[in-house]
Amino acid sequence: MRGRFITFEGSEGCGKTTQIQRLRARLEEEGREILLTREPGGTAAGEKIRDLLQHAPEGEGLTAEAEVLLFTASRAQLVREQVMPAIERGGYVLADRFLDSTTVYQGVARGLNASAVAAINRFAVGECMPDITFLLDLDIQEGRRRVSERSQGDEDRMEREPDAFFEKVRRGYLDLAESEPERFIVLDAMKSPDQIAREIWNYLGE
Numbered sequence: 001m002r003g004r005f006i007t008f009e010g011s012e013g014c015g016k017t018t019q020i021q022r023l024r025a026r027l028e029e030e031g032r033e034i035l036l037t038r039e040p041g042g043t044a045a046g047e048k049i050r051d052l053l054q055h056a057p058e059g060e061g062l063t064a065e066a067e068v069l070l071f072t073a074s075r076a077q078l079v080r081e082q083v084m085p086a087i088e089r090g091g092y093v094l095a096d097r098f099l100d101s102t103t104v105y106q107g108v109a110r111g112l113n114a115s116a117v118a119a120i121n122r123f124a125v126g127e128c129m130p131d132i133t134f135l136l137d138l139d140i141q142e143g144r145r146r147v148s149e150r151s152q153g154d155e156d157r158m159e160r161e162p163d164a165f166f167e168k169v170r171r172g173y174l175d176l177a178e179s180e181p182e183r184f185i186v187l188d189a190m191k192s193p194d195q196i197a198r199e200i201w202n203y204l205g206e
């Protein structure tokens, strides 16, 4: 029996993590094996990469090209070490970000060549594509408000990007969802967490 691979995408503050926790709790009640992943990270090597990309001073000078390779290196490791084995065992994998983050943040917002990013993404994940992707769409000012409440002034490298960057992220996600309607479900992240959780549950048909 093959499991299910469900990814959550959206910009900072959109509520992905809350929804993943809720879905996990609900699936666990049904006795399913669940693997939660977050990106970058999720493996020993991936967590080192996460630190470099988000917090370490050495990450400050990273070029956009190096950045895309580091995000996808972390993912290549995660897919083979954790995601594929869990799906093959019949588990549910709930991913806090996956390859769409790279398409949007590095491809659209950083403006790297889209076909190069697509090729790097494909190489990194191989055959491991999500069955369904929930995009939590949020107004960027509301996202900023939620992030600054959470981080209390200690924002990471990406969170310090200007509004124009996050406008591109939001638009990039919506365009991507429109181009792959069979995989993406777009949800309004201004709704209450309860309402969003109900919608996710209904879409999954559990």
Ligand code: TMP
Residues within 6 Å of the ligand: 012, 038, 039, 040, 071, 072, 097, 098, 099, 101, 102, 103, 105, 106, 158, 159
């Ligand atoms: P998060 O843990 O709050 O989701 O933060 C991860 C950050 O990394 C977020 O700013 C988005 C960014 N990111 C990319 O730019 N490209 C990627 O491929 C991934 C996975 C994340």
